[in-house]
Amino acid sequence: MKQSDEKLAQEAKVLFDESVDELDAATLSTLNQSRQKALAELHAPPTQWLRWVPAAAMATAAFLVVTIILPGPANIPSVPADVTDMEILLGEDSIEMLEDLEFYAWIDMLEQENDVG
Amino acid sequence: MSAESACFAVSCVSEQTTGTRALQKEQQLNRFLAEVERRALRIAEIGVRDRDDALDLVQDAMIKLARNYSDRSSDEWTPLFYRILQNGVRDWHRRQAVRNRVMVWFGRGKRDDEDFDIVAAAPDPMGRSPDEELQNSEAMDSLENAVRELPLRQREAFMLRTFEGLDVAGTAVAMGCSEGSVKTHYSRAIHSLRDTLREHDETV
Known part of the structure; x- marks a missing residue:
């Protein structure tokens, strides 16, 4: 210099x-x-944990937005499988078919014979 | 002496040693801050042109140093302290720039009489004659104005090297740059100041 x-x-x-x-x-x-x-x-006591407060708040807010506010495919009502089975079992048509099982077997046999003929 | 009382005695001695060490560290930090605070205030004041803001910045720097770096070696405190302070000054300028833009937007400028300082206008406490006081005051004003006109990095390098007396390595740590950059900034600052002050002398 x-x-x-x-x-x-x-x-x-x-x-x-x-x-x-x-x-x-x-x-x-x-x-x-x-x-x-x-x-x-x-x-002063250590305040290291305070650094995580904003991040935790952001994560909570994001979780709430995703789970509560945003609509998703989970809103489409699904029919449980056991309910469907119950409807089939309890339906009147099904019971009638079971009662005339021999009649339906005879019709089926006729149709097979016609196909062969 | 039983084993339990021996353990108790060792524990007491250990706590005493830790307490003594903490007290020594506090006294050491107190001495350091007391030694540096007035120069730091003037350096910050030259940077921001406002005593109250400079006081706030120095306080923030002191607290951050104590909170985050008190366990470092005392040799490291000076550059670390000035690094915190310079960061504070830079943040202050950024905030001022935003504030000024907002104030311009709302059509509110700064009034001329806001800079008047009644304490600064009081008589000299060192008992110098009005002529001497005026001469020194004018010289310092010229110097301050010239320093303020320097680009930020040159101003930092000049103030840390000249006013605080940091060496090149310490200034580099405080400014967060290489030693080569410090030398360049300082050299340019000196040349600019010489030109500016010469112009001022010729004008006067």
Whole structure:
């Protein structure tokens, strides 16, 4: 660095230090209070878990949106299989067919003979 | 001495040692902050042009240093502290830019008399003559204005190297850049300041 640059830096430093020395009492008092607040942080309990609060809140909100608000294919009503079976078993037609089982077997035999003939 | 009482004694000594170490660390940090706080305030004040905002920034930097880096070696505190402070100053400028855009949008500018500081206008507490006070005050004003006109990175490099007295390596840590960049920014800052202050002297 050139000598003139060094001289400029030195002069700037002197002016700056003077301005530091001129700080008023109210400002120095505020700085002291700030320092005490900072030192109190050394005794504060760890707050690491607080970092996860926003992420947890976002995850909960996303879960609620997906499960409650957004409509999905789950809304289409499905018929349980056992209910369908019960309807077939309890239907009147089915019982009649079971009662005339021999008649239907005879018709089936006739149709087969006609096909052969 | 029974085994239980021996364990108790060892536990007590261990807790005492930990407590003593914590107290030493607190005293060390207190000394560091007390030593650096006034210069840090003036550096922040030159950066943001407002004493109250500068006080807030210094307080934030102190708290963050104590909260996050108090367990580091005390040799590392100075560059870390100034890194936090410089980040705060940069954030402050970003917020101001947004605020100014909003204020312009709503047609509200800053009044001229808002900058008047009644404390700054009071007599000099160091007992210098009005002429001396005026001369130094004018010189510092010129210097501050010239420093403020520097680009941000040059201003940071100049203030940390010259005002705080950090070496190149410490300044690089504080600025979050390489030592080569620090040298470049500092050199350009010195040349710009010399030109600006020469122009000012010729004008006066």
